[in-house]
Amino acid sequence: MARPAGVSGADTKQAIRAAAIQRIYRHGYEAMNLRGLAADVGLRVGSLHNYIPQKQEFLANLLDEIMTELLADFETHMAGVSDPQEALRQFVSFHVQWHTARKEEVFIGNMELRSLAPEQYARVAAKRKQYEKHLTAILSKGKKLGVWTIENPGITAKAILALLTGVSNWYRPDGSLSQPRLTKLYQLMVERMLRNP
Template sequence: MARTTGSTGVKTKEAIRRAAIKRIYQHGFEAMKLRDLADDVGIQAGSLYNYIKYKEDFLYLLLKEVLVELLDGLAKEVDGPETPLAALEAFIAFHLRWHTARREEVFIGNMELRSLSPSHSTEIVGLRETYEKKLRDILEWGNKDKVWKVRDPKVTTYAIIAMLTGVCTWYRPRGRLSQEQLIEVYRELVLRGIGLVKK
């Protein structure tokens, strides 16, 4: 397949990223061959090395980019609310919107951490912990303001994130529930879980 006339390096890089996400999601990182990826994008296999020097580095950079985008998006949503409840509701809505829209990347992030080198894995886990800490801080804020009483904010953080992220395994945009209806269902589940349901 010939490279599209007039395509730029930036466009090619983005095309590689999209094609790699699809291949890794469908076949796994270890099974992804760079020659096949080059064919998907329509470039020569040798040209791919202008964008990917090492396969593992590419996975690391992909996961890092996704997590940086996640953290940037979260900051815009949860740094504004003035109460713990509003911040928690904003976190729930953001997490569900982002994760249902980026299901393939979420799957890769959860399944392919094992394919990273120890140093890269440590950095990616650190970014994930930064995200988790945002929720833990909200739960601790609510404890401090006596909005709710969460016995163990750290464990509760893990439980809430696992529940919210699990939606990626079954949610379909054209399913019975709209995204907003889904958010409302999960909002009630989370608030019930911490002993607080907003009427």
């Protein structure tokens, strides 16, 4: 299949990215076949090679981009928020929305870290750590101000992230639970987890 007329290189790159996400999500990175991926986007394998010279580097860039986008979206969402209780509510709302809207990327991002070379892993892991540190900082601030009871902000941040990320495994936007109601329930659970008795 030839590339449709008028489709730019940037569009093609985007189409390859979307198709690769679906393939990795459904079958795993190691089982991703470049011949099949080329067919998905209507390219010859040789042409796909121009976009993906090296499969593992492609995965590393994909996971890196996902984290870069998450961090950028997060900064936009949190602009101007400084009170820790409000920051926590906003963190929950941001994380739940992002992780339900982009569940394929979330799944890949958590699962295919194993498939990276050590230096690639370190690059992506640093951005994951940076995101986690935003939450740890919110918790530490609230603890310091005495608004919450937290034994260990670092472990509590990991626990909250796991709790929130879990929604991507079961939440269906077309189900009976609306996104605002879902967010509210998770905000309540998280706030209660930290409440000062």
